[in-house]
Amino acid sequence: MANGTIAAHGTAEVDFYHVKSKHKGLLAWLLTTDHKRIGIMYLSCMTVFFLTAMTFGVLMRLEMLTPGMTIMTAQTYNSLFTLHGVIMIFLFIIPGIPAVFGNFFLPIQIGAMDVQFPRLNLLSWYLYIIGGGLAIFSLFGGGGWVDTGWTFYVPYSVRTTTNVSLSVFAAFVLGFSSILTGLNFITTIHRLRCPGMTFFRMPLFIWSIYATSWIQVLATPVIGITLVLIILERAFGIGVFDPTLGGDPILYQHLFWIYSHPAVYIMILPAMGVVSEIIPTFARKPIFGYVPIAISSLAIALVGYLVWGHHMFSSGISDTSRVIFSLLTFIVALPSGIKVFNWVATLYKGSIVMSAPMLYAMLFIFIFSIGGLTGLVLGALNTDLHVTDTYYVVAHFHYVMFGGMGIIFFASVHYWFPKMFGKMYNEKMAKVAAIIIGVGFNVLYFPMFIMGYMGMPRRYYDYLPEFQIYHLISTVGSWILVSGILIMIANLLSGLRNGSKASSNPWEGTTLEWTVPSPPPLLNFDKIPTVDHGPYEHPEIARRKEEESK
Amino acid sequence: MDTNNHHDEHNDGHIAEAHHPSYGVNILVWIGLLSLTAVTVAVAGINLGSLALTVALIIATVKSLFVVNFFMHVKFDNKVVKIFIGVCMLIFVIVLILTFFDLTFRF
Amino acid sequence: MSNNVNTAVEEVQEIHMHRDDFGSKMGMWLFLFTEVLLFGGLFILYAAYRYIYPEAFVVASGELDVFMGGINTVILLTSSLTVVLGIVALQKGNKKLCLSFLWITVFCGIVFLVNKYFEWGAKFHHGIYPKGPALQDMSEGEVMYFGLYYVMTGLHGLHIIVGLAFIGFVMWQIKRNILTADNFQRLENAGLYWHLVDIIWIFLFPLFYLIH
Numbered sequence A: 001m002a003n004g005t006i007a008a009h010g011t012a013e014v015d016f017y018h019v020k021s022k023h024k025g026l027l028a029w030l031l032t033t034d035h036k037r038i039g040i041m042y043l044s045c046m047t048v049f050f051l052t053a054m055t056f057g058v059l060m061r062l063e064m065l066t067p068g069m070t071i072m073t074a075q076t077y078n079s080l081f082t083l084h085g086v087i088m089i090f091l092f093i094i095p096g097i098p099a100v101f102g103n104f105f106l107p108i109q110i111g112a113m114d115v116q117f118p119r120l121n122l123l124s125w126y127l128y129i130i131g132g133g134l135a136i137f138s139l140f141g142g143g144g145w146v147d148t149g150w151t152f153y154v155p156y157s158v159r160t161t162t163n164v165s166l167s168v169f170a171a172f173v174l175g176f177s178s179i180l181t182g183l184n185f186i187t188t189i190h191r192l193r194c195p196g197m198t199f200f201r202m203p204l205f206i207w208s209i210y211a212t213s214w215i216q217v218l219a220t221p222v223i224g225i226t227l228v229l230i231i232l233e234r235a236f237g238i239g240v241f242d243p244t245l246g247g248d249p250i251l252y253q254h255l256f257w258i259y260s261h262p263a264v265y266i267m268i269l270p271a272m273g274v275v276s277e278i279i280p281t282f283a284r285k286p287i288f289g290y291v292p293i294a295i296s297s298l299a300i301a302l303v304g305y306l307v308w309g310h311h312m313f314s315s316g317i318s319d320t321s322r323v324i325f326s327l328l329t330f331i332v333a334l335p336s337g338i339k340v341f342n343w344v345a346t347l348y349k350g351s352i353v354m355s356a357p358m359l360y361a362m363l364f365i366f367i368f369s370i371g372g373l374t375g376l377v378l379g380a381l382n383t384d385l386h387v388t389d390t391y392y393v394v395a396h397f398h399y400v401m402f403g404g405m406g407i408i409f410f411a412s413v414h415y416w417f418p419k420m421f422g423k424m425y426n427e428k429m430a431k432v433a434a435i436i437i438g439v440g441f442n443v444l445y446f447p448m449f450i451m452g453y454m455g456m457p458r459r460y461y462d463y464l465p466e467f468q469i470y471h472l473i474s475t476v477g478s479w480i481l482v483s484g485i486l487i488m489i490a491n492l493l494s495g496l497r498n499g500s501k502a503s504s505n506p507w508e509g510t511t512l513e514w515t516v517p518s519p520p521p522l523l524n525f526d527k528i529p530t531v532d533h534g535p536y537e538h539p540e541i542a543r544r545k546e547e548e549s550k
Numbered sequence B: 001m002d003t004n005n006h007h008d009e010h011n012d013g014h015i016a017e018a019h020h021p022s023y024g025v026n027i028l029v030w031i032g033l034l035s036l037t038a039v040t041v042a043v044a045g046i047n048l049g050s051l052a053l054t055v056a057l058i059i060a061t062v063k064s065l066f067v068v069n070f071f072m073h074v075k076f077d078n079k080v081v082k083i084f085i086g087v088c089m090l091i092f093v094i095v096l097i098l099t100f101f102d103l104t105f106r107f
Numbered sequence C: 001m002s003n004n005v006n007t008a009v010e011e012v013q014e015i016h017m018h019r020d021d022f023g024s025k026m027g028m029w030l031f032l033f034t035e036v037l038l039f040g041g042l043f044i045l046y047a048a049y050r051y052i053y054p055e056a057f058v059v060a061s062g063e064l065d066v067f068m069g070g071i072n073t074v075i076l077l078t079s080s081l082t083v084v085l086g087i088v089a090l091q092k093g094n095k096k097l098c099l100s101f102l103w104i105t106v107f108c109g110i111v112f113l114v115n116k117y118f119e120w121g122a123k124f125h126h127g128i129y130p131k132g133p134a135l136q137d138m139s140e141g142e143v144m145y146f147g148l149y150y151v152m153t154g155l156h157g158l159h160i161i162v163g164l165a166f167i168g169f170v171m172w173q174i175k176r177n178i179l180t181a182d183n184f185q186r187l188e189n190a191g192l193y194w195h196l197v198d199i200i201w202i203f204l205f206p207l208f209y210l211i212h
């Protein structure tokens, strides 16, 4: 009888892939409310979106191989960089880590069986898919591919005859999805922590997701209404952004960046959280400065609201506000600096295991530091005016966004792959791919700093012959990078098919997800755990400490 | 074993018994709100010059505080809700002020 | 041993199904914040254009009927009161009274929308709408004023409609005894939403109608 109950609930042995559910086949996925399945669904869709946008990026690089027209017209190029930007930003980096790994691991890491609102969680996924679908669909309908750039600046976005309204609506729907995810996570963290899991015993990944969720809830609505205004402007001509009617286009830029600067922290904070998981695991040491890292996540979320004006230095805003925004921008660098120093201090005297996730994390620290330091050049008013709207900016944001969130996304897939799929990948191939990606990345983007500094403007499909050599190197870099990415994906897929079975704790991690089987059962835990120590202490270490103090 | 989380917010999830419901207080609040509406209309008739906007906003804020504290129960609610509301309003005010650093010196 | 495991599973199930009123209220509040900031963006625009065109806003505001706006304010405040009274009634176990109070709220909400319809209709009739003949002859500040007026009151009206649907849904659940004297969080959430819509109007009213 007793055993019968267990089997019926399927909590004891069966993992969540094989648990019996009401629905069969694809429906068992499409109608699931299990946070793990939803996480996997995000991962698979996101991969498709990422590869699409990556292809656009490579095509753009191919166009830039030689001056003049190489493979496409100027109009096509304009559409490509717009779509590349829109897909990368709204479908990959903003939702990325929270939607995939937050969904999968947030409940497990705090000792819960699911998120607070599982059905709402599924709704978020559907909104994500609908938004993505609309973005793709906007290619085929109406007046052609959008050509405004991902920023949709007025007045051009109101005048152009391309399919702006639909793309903007897609971004609006995606924003909604993001908001609901954030709301769900905040409530989950407040309500579903297991006994003993105080706020300061939560893994740092959870702290970063918590801070991120707050930005999602409090910043996204602003872009929502701004995008709605663009649609209304196009449909009815209400005039609020139209200079011919007395509107002020700069106010559009304000509203846009009031969201979009905090949004860069939506992109990077979760990545920083993952780094704070990977480093203690593979340095075999508790993280250095747990509390400062945790608090700095919240600090970044807050000060992130103060600096949006640095995107508008050359837009014509008042001098006073330019100086203020420049000053504030430097303050934002502090909490990020705290984190980098803490990571490095954690490595110090650790017994480091240079596994694939760790390799990606190191790559991240290197690339992200370059991105961050060049960010200071852009944050300083006088130097920014020199390099604004050049390839310097393109290089900078790829270093922070791709090098920050993108690389850590790859790291997360490797770090949690055994847990998510119950299989191991080929470690050697994973490292080879990581190295190729690291090399390709720098060959692709570093020349952009140089040509940007020399004055090569962004968003052009043509250039003066003197930039040829840099563009050539950069394009070759894109090929190297893409080979690395393809090797990585192939390696993961082959691990999925033929990999050896993963144990429940292959990395000797200390957070709760490593205490459950790989892959986890439907409700994650047989019994809700009770926690009596911090996230990065081996239980034995904690016990020994206690004995010493007695 | 102690299965409680020892957080302020972590009662057993049922908040029905938090305070005693009553009709009277709410009706009083409603009367207050109606009077304030009358006041704000009346004051708008007087020529206060540049103070007019300030007065109107103060009255509207007081009205909102009534609605939030009584109709929305925040006065009797958990500390967490109050902090949340504070954070939300703080962000809005910060953003408004920073925008005006541009507008004030541009127009 | 097997007995032990059995209780564990039962416990697990029980916790999983556990109702969490405070959690759902927290979720609702977070959602309200997103509404606040959604309107917040518009309030920022309003502040900006009122700062840029102070005189034009005074002139344009003269087109609105303070009396209509005042009546609508009273209606909304009353509808908010009846939601609260409805919650109290349900808490005291008086289902019938609760439903009557909520009917008043629904009625008020509809009257508000009808009033709004006539207000907008009158403006349209005079050609005051985006790209309308009368508006095109007005100054830039007035165009901004009316652009914002339509967007903000329109969005607010949309929220009234959503609020009404929410309350209607909750009433249906009360009728079917899904929501009861000790399980009324969803009614409270509907109430929270409705009060927020009320608060937004509390600001819209003086900002659009009462500029002299």
Ligand code: HEM
Binding pocket: A054, A057, A058, A060, A061, A081, A082, A084, A085, A086, A088, A089, A092, A093, A148, A149, A150, A151, A394, A398, A401, A402, A406, A457, A458, A459, A460, A478, A481
């Ligand atoms: C996979 C390899 C990638 C390549 C080859 C690539 C290449 C490019 C190129 C050539 C541009 C256009 C520069 C210009 O003309 O102004 C661009 C723009 C951009 N990229 Fe990438 N990129 C890649 C990955 C990414 C990733 C991972 C992200 C985000 C995390 C990203 C975000 C953006 C954004 C936001 C823009 C600006 C679009 C705009 O101007 O509106 N890219 N990229």
Ligand SMILES: [Cu+2]
Binding pocket: A260, A261, A264, A307, A308, A310, A311
């Ligand atoms: Cu920024």
